[in-house]
Amino acid sequence: MTFARLDHISDLDTLQRMPAWVTSARAETLEDVAFLSGAALNHLHVVLGRAEVPQALLRDRLALRATEACVTFSGRPERARELRDLLHLLSPGDLPGPAGEIYLSWRRATERTVSVKALGRALPTFEPGQIATWLNTGQGAPVSRAAMVLETVLMETPRAEALALILAEASLAQSLGWKHLIPLLAPGLRRGDLRKQGDDLRLACHRALIASAVETARLAADLTRRAEHVKAVAPKLRAKGAGEAVGMFLARDAVAAAALPLPSRAARRLCDRLVELGAVRELTGRDTFRLYGV
Structure with missing residues (x-):
């Protein structure tokens, strides 16, 4: 049984390495970058399909990274350590503050299967009908749809970066057939990217997804190793x-x-x-x- 586990981890270590041609290719055109992001997402899809990957743990860790990105976009100073404190050291009745609210939204968005109802729970200040309307904004291939959702929401609510990114991630997950939202765009985009539109925004999203897919595959392998060790010591x-x-x-x-x-x-x-x-x-x-x- 132990050897089987080690074999699984060894396989995942090999699988998590993105093909070199995806990360080393010098693509400049939207068409070329879109091809590479598609390859990266397909590779990540295979990694995430492995049964031994601790899916909930991975999503929760990525929710923290997405929160860090959104907090940075809004000009706030909180990072991982402060964000964890905001969430885990709250006394009953205390308010988490702006950064804590962003963190709660990302955690709630990643906890449950993607749906308008689940997103309404994560974004309680917005009506489910409005959320559904925004999600239906996107057209075309998955990344194009996500970019259109991101652009539309930011045009209508210019300073709601977390809202826009959560809905864009939800659109991407639905388009890819993923049951859960996997934060990829938020950790990979830069603040300036959120001011882009049209093809420029789509290009930025494709580039962000390539970088995030590489990092998420690596993180999945790392957390799988750690989780297997936890399971191994549990009987003690x-x-x-x-x-x-x-x-x-x-x-x-x-x-x-x-x-x-x-x-x-x-x-x-x-x-x-x-x-x-x-x-x-x-x-x-x-x-x-x-x-x-x-």
Whole structure:
């Protein structure tokens, strides 16, 4: 059984490497870049289809990266460490603030199967009918459709970068036949790209997808290795509720000990034990209010 797992990881390590001609080709025209982004997306589709990839964990990690990009676009200073704190250290009744709201939107958008209802939950300030109208704006091939959605939403709500990108990502996922939204455009686009229109915006989207597909395939392989190690050490954990706790680590970018289904002292001991076993990492560098992740 162990050897089979190692074989799977070895296969994925090989598979996650994007063909060199995709990343090294010097394409300038929209047609050539579109061809390369199609090849990159097809390669990523195969990687994401592997059963051993921890899909929920991957989406949650990508949601954090997409949030970082959107926060940067809006000129705010928060990055991964601050964003995690905004989300995981909230007291009941506290508001997460503008950056925290963006993070919540991305997490909710990636948690469930793509649908107008799920997007309405992620974007509660917008009516489902309006969301559906925006999603139906796009025409043509997947990336062209996503770019048209992005352009339309930004024209109607110029400073709502997160809204526009979430809907563009949803359009892309639906066009590709993916059940879940996979943040790819947001981490790959630059702030200046959001001011582009027409073919210039489509070109920027294609370039962004090539870069993001390469990075996401690499991340998928890395998280798969880490997840397999967590599963391997799980039988050594004797605390009641440890199995459920492990499941949380395998589905979330970060977890606070207080969120685990164990008494507080037992939860802290479990986290310390997982760090000792090399299964999870402490993400904050603090002595208190710590967060842990695979």
